[in-house]
Amino acid sequence: MAQQKMIRVGNCSGFYGDRISAMREMLEGGDVDYITGDYLAELTMLILGRDRMKDPSLGYAKTFVRQVEECLSLALEQGVKIVTNAGGLNPAGLAEKIREIADNQGLKVNVAHVEGDDLRERAEELGLGAPLTANAYLGAFGIAECLKDGADVVVTGRVTDASVIVAPAIAAFGWERTDFDELAGAVVAGHVIECGTQATGGNYSFFTEISNLGRPGFPIAEIHSDGSSVITKHEGTGGEVSVGTVTAQLLYEISGARYAGPDVTTRMDTIELSEDGPDRVRISGVTGEAPPPDLKVSLNTLGGFRNQADFIVTGLDIDKKVALAKEQLEAWLTKPPAELRWEVSGTARDDAPTEEQASSILRCIVKDMDPKIVGRNFTSVAVELALASYPGFALTAPPANAQPYGLFTPGYVPQAQVPHVAVLADGTRKDIAPAPETLPLVDADNPVVEAPADLGATKRVPLGTIAGARSGDKGGNANIGVWVRSDAEWLWLAHTLTSDNLKELLPEAQDLTVHRYVFPKLRALNFVIEGILGQGVASQARFDPQAKGLGEWLRSRHLEIPVAFLDA
Template structure:
């Protein structure tokens, strides 16, 4: 890997000595058009912008269009769909999108690769054929299966879940595309596999081309969450001139696995080094990003601005994948209900204690879990009633739906005229609802029957990786020298730092990064695990691991157990930790005054 440059601009462009002095940076070496595979994305989750498929097909040239519809919570939703109707279990919105856009994709020669098959990829493949037949279109549909381990869950030591799906890799997709498929449907594959598969098929990569595969994994990780790569959910969002309707991202893959992230001309949003870095930091763990085909070294990723809305990803290295595949397990945990009391004015704590004591003493049956949260949103001498009010939330969970049903919520409402002054609630009484619990399992890759079902119905088994390597943590790299002592000022961390956070089961991650080498010298020494515990009291007693990614001037913190048993468990106000990074950025720390005033500073 090349030596680290002495300084970079805030956009991350590698600067030569002449460029630092004000000269123009050297032009990027062009890549012949035939050596670029343009892969776009039109969905980052089940429920994303419905019009995005048409927008991507009409906005400019593409070779492949991908759509990511699956998440941990989505698998639970699809599992419940399948319980009601065995023919379902796939993303139904994808079918409606294809009804409008299949002819357009065929006309433009754009292949579609999607994990919308969910728990029933064969069923979705058949539904696509029906859509094509109704429209008088000839389409070659293939699908990938084998991820569904539910029938063998007990045998594989996975318990008795509602869903059990192994994360497959890219080679089944590649096999389908090589066989001429126009549309490839998968179940639970890794999100990045939707990009890696087309790239491997197009460029003829082998199973041991780890660096190229790792480069494609990074490109796939960047575009799989849609507009999060083009300014959506971006910490410095006020810098994005046109965020009204951001365009979806495109990865221009090259034969060596490097890529350029961009978007269609004229679409909203922006693509910069920071918007790409933001997505890179989303829902990751350590410097090794494990997958079924390759383990990607995130500490090798290099980002370079190539021009407006163009960011080069290069230098990515890969290693052999681990011998076991991760399995997404969703289990019905029981039933939940919640009621929220509004507490206004004086004596908020005493009012909360009274409401809690009354409700718990009046419940006909105590739920297995009763969780109280007081959100002090009130302020003294408030100029509106809303600003004078706090929220007291009570969440009840129990295996018996009757215990957390109307008996629970009716009891809360019955307190209205005999409790604290001003007693009111945010909702009427209602029934409880089932909730899920997500856990991750692991099985030997050889136990998973990864299979490509080609357009002609042929079934091609996909062998597991021949070369594997047990996953291990990367030793913390050498840190830069800290800044010399000097004056500081109390300011929000977000005055200079960006962040992106997300969920992985019950764990949360927060990626934090800065734009200049001087800021990095401060951040890497100031933002320790102990400091995060102080800044985020909710995490103070939980295990926290810090990972250092100097090439991105970034730190990633993994907080274990913050989200309870996953998003469906709904353990906290922000069950997917989407705002956790913004909370951290809002906390005040002592920042060297020399780092303030030239970048971002907010009150």
């Protein structure tokens, strides 16, 4: 295997709930050597944790089981190996389920799994408290050990998203633990394809430029033995692979120039992109450094219970109607919840042609450890207001029962304190040693960008007229990557869009800490806004809890842009 020069790795899942037919589409659409799938996010771990509380035999992604039932025979027939983190909190259980499927279908399959990431039983000992789930982000070498042993299917628990893509390259090319440049190159390829169709035009700022976005194809990484890669997709599938779509995904959920992982710290500021033909983008020049000494740990706890009521407020005197509803509801509650928050969304138009355009939504969100306080106590009052409040009172729907919500916090544990075990198809257990060489993680200095030339007259238009953006969540923080497509635009962007300017454009970030990172080779800036998502997506701190639309809000904001760019 070490003599191979290139492998084709296709991804068929970017999250738990992604297109169920994607695995079959990948197998039937053309040649691949490996199929990977990413099913785990911070919120997913909480969902799987609750599944495991109800039934200890669960804790894995059940949609993956359906895909295996449909596609295992075809994958074995084509010699395609499957690598996935769908094992979640129970990789051994998922491995056994796959063997059961194979037996029922009369198939012979070698299934291996990787374990050691689940630290829940040791959480207190490791100083991580008493969470519902505690999972360290393992790397790719355990998966690679399973593949080198001949596994047809490898399932893992919590590994870094890119690890399921990096591992096939390690197994194929014989990379060692200190081949940091090669590993970093594969991490970049993995980061691009791990979120599925976000690499082929999904969630892309300039989506109107893509002629066929009806059903984007899933991405493929052609990874070479030197760590370089080409991102592509099966011929004839929808969407597009371009420098723009790849740039957008590279900026997703990152921070600065150093992108830390358990196997390598990838220098995101070294990435070079170039067109390599239709729907083909080459990634080269990536360098890597030794990983940090600690592994990140995903910690989820049950934060309590939440509920909400959405009031429709229509017509005249909107502000006074809102004030009356707030005053009444808060006064009528016999047991005030621990947290009560109001939000007004939508702006009622004056003299509107439709009733909906004349209305705003007043949302009341409540949280408490006692489900009764945010359940019956809250919903009864919201309903009792119906004939006693502002004119035109209505609810979008009857208030529901209280729902549990979770809190995410990151933890860190020395690599040597986390077991990393490859459980081979025959049951043999192989311990994977921690990284032999580590470096403490520190931010790289932002490069100095030359000042732009005098660009002449400007016009006040949306930033998105010339700039793309991609945003996402990292615990309670959000990131917004912003990029442009010409060198002149880049010099202007780098000197115009400062952290202070971002706060002016996004007032919700005004009182928060904002970090700015500069990526000249991608013509991009990345901003990390601390705390804007509260305690993570599961805490439901904002109406957009994963910050998916934050970048598009920024693009819609107006500022003075050189007319020369607009004419071009």
